[in-house]
Amino acid sequence: MSPENKNSETMSVFSPALAKRFDALVEKYPVKRSALIPMLLYAQDEVGYLSDAVVAEVALRIGITELEVRNVATYYSMLRFKPAGKFNIQVCTNISCMLRGAYEVYERFQEELGVGPKGVTSDGLFSVEEVECIGACCWAPAIQVNYDFHDELKPDLVSGILDRYRNPNQDQKKNKEKNA
């Protein structure tokens, strides 16, 4: 049995759903290798980072060496080889955001969480980092928590955002009450 055809439910580091998705992803493009970057990103979304096991399986699935996978992965700033928090807070500090107070927002996140740049909270829930332009310049300052955008921020809005991720159920409850 070739490694690419292995039973994804028993031998994969990925969930059965993601393994199935990857089986389809390599068929999507005229050239298999085009699946590499999306595969790394989706793998990271599920596993949390590009572990040795993730790199090994992606290499097998694409049919290239692990070295080649690492060569590509190290180029892209969203891909990481160490775990981040469950909610990774990415504060844009590029020019448009900087002019409207991004560094104050960035500092407030660090204060509230008690961590420094790229730090992860001890419960593993949050991490915070400074990132380059995220394409929300007209709604600055902006951040992303994982893939969610939050626009037009002020330092005073920081703790409310953190609470929403700490207690997602409470937020849903509030929404239900609002809609009722």
Place this chain on the structure above:
Amino acid sequence: MPRLVSHPDEVKLVSRRFGMGATNIDRYLELGGYEAVKKCLAQGPEWIVEEMKASGLRGRGGAGFSTGMKWSFVPKQSAKPKYILVNGDESEPGTCKDHLIFLHDPHAVIEGTIIAGLAVGAKMGFIYLRGEYRYLLEIMERAVADAYDRGFLGKNIFGSGSEFQIITQTGAGAYEVGEESALMESLEGKRGVPRIKPPFPAVVGLYGGPTVINNAETIATVPQVITMGAQAYAALGTPRNGGTRLFCISGHVERPGVYELPMGYNLKKMIYEMAGGIRGGRNLKAVVPGGSSTPVLLPEEIDIGMDFDQVGKAGSMLGSGGVVVIDDQTCIVEFALRTISFYAHESCGWCIPCREGTDWLKKSLTRFHAGFGTEADIGNMQYLAENMLGRTFCPLGDAAAMPTIAFLKKFRKEFEDHLNGKPCPYAQEGVPQLTVV
């Protein structure tokens, strides 16, 4: 959800479906969607290319190259498949227009891609979004799936017998991938480093086949040009600068936002009337007119029409349409440092002048801003930046060098005020402003 803005001077073409629910395919059809592609199927490829040439539409990614000309460079016969590649890697600081297009009008991107395919004889298109735009990628994927369901994409589009497939793709965080050859490398599953030209992508591009690469806004404009006619579209703008474009006004203005304006609209008016002037009643210090890579303009230089030629004549570039407004409480050395830090972070490392030059500039500016600069540093930074120009495979080296040279030349006094261990005399509330010579 990004806030939408509106102003009576706007001419809404690309943005006309924003906020109208056009992500829904039925709604898009109600609003006149997919009529342009039907017209193109009836008229044929030569007609499409001629219309695009006559429209005066120039690439919205930054370079401002004629879209019709670009399409006409693709050879008619090719042993290898031809491709359309939509560049949605939007990463130039100050630019957030494609964000709104993907969010509000994904079918316009699909329709424009199909038309580009018909024009050059390509059967496959790729829509590449930057990795951070995951929620927008999901909107695009939904729209593509709906278009397949209706038979607008596939082996027999609109029952015409023509084939066109669209594949969506995500990046994973890299400014450099917005450069067209680096974009192709990324799409092929490699590090996003540029290729040397020639050969140009129109001849040897993605997977070695002839490839047209257009910015997402350019592609979303294409159906509008076809629907209203090339002459009518061209007439909205200025000579050689057809139509309208999305301007992203950010920074120290009262009403930042993405405004769609005719090409040639006055920059001063854009800042003081449309965007409500400088925030908090302060004074203007400088304007970056077209994304962070474009040379800065002084307040006395902004009474100009915003088209590629007029901004070029004023010594800068229209670029990607990102207008960044800077008030008089801002330290230009700090602003220059933040700009250069970005390019140093994003330099792919392929070409030495860019890799070493951006890093050296960043280090010099960091030291300078901290008050440890010397008189000689000013000249050295300028010499360094001037020697990066034109010495790299792709324009990232220029993108870092050009604004640096402009900051040093136009704000020399402000740099000098940082000399000899003085603390930064700018950027603090209540500190009297020194006059800029």
